[in-house]
Amino acid sequence: MLTRFAVAPSGFKESLSAQAAAEAIAAGVRRVVPDAEVDLIPLVDGGEGTAAALAAATGGRLVALPATGPVGERVGTHFALIDRDTAVVEMAAVAGLSLVPRTLRDPGATTTYGVGELIRAALDTGVRRILVGCGDSGTSDGGAGALQALGARLLTERGYELPRGGRELHRLDRIDTTGLDPRLKDVELQVACNPFNVLCGERGVARVFGPQKGATPEQVEELSAGLDRWAYVLERDLAVSGLREGPGTGASGGLGAGLAALGARLLPRFDVLLDHLDLDARLARADLVVTAEGALDHQTPRGKVPAEVARRAKQYGRPVLALAGTIGEGAHQVHATGVDAYSSILPAPVTLPEALGRGAEFLTDATERALRMVLLGTQLTELSPSGA
Structure with a gap:
């Protein structure tokens, strides 16, 4: 059972600060695992916040x-x-x-x-x-x-x-x-x-x-x-x-x-920047690492927060889920950085102003959806003969 979560997102440009994104993800986690131990690690990359x-x-x-x-x-x-x-x-x-x-x-x-x-x-x-x-x-x-x-x-x-x-x-x-x-x-x-x-x-x-x-x-x-x-x-x-x-x-x-x-x-x-946050030790303690950014695409492996989080988490064998406002061309390249699965937070096509204004709501809901899928997969593995 997953009980310990490291939530390490960047901000969503013009929508959510890194702190707000971390809190939105934590809210989604607790909908599924009410007694979860959630370590909020809002990350900055030199930009806003x-x-x-x-x-x-x-x-x-x-x-x-x-x-x-x-x-x-x-x-x-x-x-x-x-x-x-x-x-x-x-x-x-x-x-x-x-x-x-x-x-x-x-x-x-x-x-x-x-x-x-x-x-x-x-x-x-x-x-x-x-x-x-x-x-x-x-x-x-x-x-x-x-x-x-x-x-x-x-x-x-x-x-x-x-x-x-x-x-x-x-x-x-x-x-x-x-x-x-x-x-x-x-x-x-x-x-x-x-x-x-x-x-x-x-x-x-x-x-x-x-x-x-x-x-x-x-x-x-x-x-x-x-x-x-x-x-x-x-x-x-x-x-x-x-x-x-x-x-x-x-x-x-x-x-x-x-x-x-x-x-x-x-x-x-x-x-x-990350030396001040004791990031590696906090990732190592987690059962699941959740990271996020505004857009996941071919630029992500080139020095963006989710790629850095995944690289560090993989040093300790920790699974990594990445959430993003949009999924762009080349997003699949993030698997090479250590991201195990990724998903957009948008539930349906929406206008840009709506996406920006409802970022926290969408991120919380997307976290809940993704985590329920993760837990379903875990249960199926436990039920299968090969998973015994």
Whole structure:
């Protein structure tokens, strides 16, 4: 009999936080196994909810402040102080896709300027380490806005300041770093990112993620050309290398490359983030591991939460069930990561607004359905002669 469950989902973009998803799954589990021992392990991948989750896991605190949002307007945002020496800046909290109104989804215009403002605010606290979580971005400016907020001047051929936004990068002629915040030299800047995301090339971030942020095919090519120019000028003027296709350089619309040019270390996000959660030990104690994300498809094995959970769970021989808002092309590839079974949470075709608005309800119901099937299979195995 299954009695111990590890519930380790990511958030469902624009619908459920990781915490809310974990609670919805737990509710479905308890419909079937009322006395279940359910360990809620909401997971973050650097995107939405990262700062709050790490603050909660470490006994830290959130620092609230206003900053420049992705479309240029001031938004309420935050960063986390997780110990005396470490701050966590979540780029999605100030430049995430959820902060871009659907009518304004133009990744050529959005900016990471607010990310730089949060880094400056973290520097004001005197920390020695700043961890920047990348994910769920609404930008494609290569981190240019963040560098501008930190004091770098991005100049055209005539010496004018470059306007914000990725579509302007093709006009970049040179970078003046004389006004760069000098405190950056005294802190360790780490970027928790997906190493599969690169800045340029056929798998460059504009081509892979630009359409999700509202880019037309023409805009994708425009953004790709701008990021090519951005990488060239960064490498030339800041004396760095490997920005075009280095692991993680495409994180959050290229923010990884911009921060790497300032000396940041680009680190695999799960190696950085999950150490605070004792994840492996908690998975090892479970009879069944349930994970989830908004979309299960060919991208999932490339550094998404369900694939990482399954990989770790399989080290201890634990079965893994994955639930998703949508099942996309290539979803079957998740079996190779250790996912034993997967299912969509949608009970029938619904509109996108309805799917987003009823995410918790659908996830709870889907968990119940899936778990009843799991238990039926267990009973049939026990009844069969070969299962004796």
